[in-house]
Structures are given as C-alpha cells and as structure tokens.
Amino acid sequence: MKKIITVIGSYNHDMVLQTTRFPNPGETITAKKLEMFSGGKGANQAVAAARLGGDVYFITKVGNDAFGNNASQNFSVDNIRTDYILQDMEVSSGTAVILVNQEGQNCIVVNPGANNMLLPSDIEDCQKAIKEASYILMQLEIPYETVKYAIETAYHMNKKIVLNPAPTVPLDDNLYSKLFLITPNQTEAEMLTGIACVDQISVAKAADVLLQKGVKNVIITLGEKGAYFKNKEEEFLIPIREVDVKDTTGAGDIFNGALLVALAEEKNWKQAVAFANSASSIGVSRMGAQSSAPYRDEILV
Known part of the structure; x- marks a missing residue:
C-alpha cells in the first residue's frame, strides 16, 4: 500500500503575462502573451506529487467563483483525493498575477482570497486526511496560525512534517523541532x-x-545549481540538469511534490533529491506551474 501524502496549502488562479522584461516603477509595457493556469503553492505541490504517482490528499479552501466551483473536478483529473477541497461562499478564490521575462524569470503578486479563510477550525475538521497520511507537506500561503495548528496536530499524530517556508515569515522557535524536513530556497x-x-x-x-x-x-534549493542536503549524518549537493528555461514559476513546488513522492517510496536522500531535481528541471522548460508538472514516465532518474 502506498504511503499517503497530505498537502495543506493554497490554491490560486494564475494569470501569466509573458514580457520581454520587467517594467520599471511607473512604466507601462506591453505583454507578448497572456495565459491562464491553476496555481497556488499548495495546489502545485499536490498536483506534482499526484502526477508522479503519489497518493495525495489536498486540504485547501477555494472561493465562490468559477475557479472554486471547478476545483474539485480539476484536481480529481490528477487522481488527488478531493474530500477536503473546502469552499468559502463569501470570498473569491486566490489569484496571482505573474510576469515572466524572456529569460524565464518571474515576479509575482498574489491576492490570497479564500486562502486567508483556511482556518485552524478547518484543519480540525480535516483530521482524517492527516491521520491517514505518512507525510504532511505545507507552505506559508495560508494563515500562519493555521500552519502552526496543522503542525501541532500532525506532530501529536507522529507524522513526518515537511515545511516549504514560502513565502517566508519568521517562524516560532518551537516549531523547528517538530519538522522532519525544511526546504527553503537561498533567499x-x-x-x-x-x-x-x-x-x-x-x-x-x-x-x-x-x-x-x-x-x-534540511534541503536548500539553489536554482540552476541544484539542491543541497544536510542532516547530522550526511551532507551533499546534487546538481540539476541544464535545460532551456522558459518559466521558473512553480519550480520549487514541483521539487517539493516530487521529493515527497520519492520519500514515500522509501528512496534514500540522494535518490530523492535527484528525483526532485529531475522533475523540477522538466518543469522550468515549460510554461505555467501546475501545467508544467511532469508525469512519472518523463523522469530521467
């Protein structure tokens, strides 16, 4: 039986504008192209893990709009367990506006919307998804109090908790000892x-x-340089395969989703990081976040 991965986090509707460069303050530039994608760090990680063969629950909150109304159906296409796709009838779904320049780099503005309404009481109502999981994966695009509550809940159930601390906020000192793994990027x-x-x-x-x-x-992701791992027994840097970069949006999310699949399959740390690097390198060679997440038969390791 597969080990279950429960992802707790955000769902956004992404509007991606391709530009030759980023505008300066006060400047208007013309986009080359507008594309719409499903996004949000939590959703991206859940989709990445599911496409790579993970057995995934996703706990999130969507809004009262077309994106929210279709969310469960869209996630079920990737075989994600959608029992805990919650909906707030008073607010809209989270939205992100993403600028991508010709080098594939991005800058992002996010309106949290319903993500801000994912509360500790919701986590309490979703305990089955935590209880049945071996790994809990979280980010910081939902309220910090909710993240703390989820960590405490999962910790008392003896789950392996992975935190991708993005976007970064100062963490309470007592949270660190409850984490099995933390996965920041350099910044x-x-x-x-x-x-x-x-x-x-x-x-x-x-x-x-x-x-x-x-x-x-600890895993610190280093972009085109790969990913660095360290614990009390082991330390290594695994480089990433060089590819033609089109869009870095969601690269870290694909890395995290893939990493959890590898860990759930009991790969060792070097194998897991190499697997996640391979998935992430494929992702940056495509446009979008969830849309760029690869399938298992595409992974080269």
Missing part, C-alpha cells in the same frame, strides 16, 4: 537564518543554523 534560507547563501560554504552554515534549531533534515 528563504537567508531570511530564516540571517546568512547570505552565496556559495556552498555559506549554504552549509545556514543549514547548520536550521539543524541547531531542531529541524531533523
């Missing part, structure tokens, strides 16, 4: 530790700070 690692992650030495120092705070395992 997020610096914000959490105060150490600028400019090379492998500084990345290792940042990882040490997180380990000293009580996290069991």
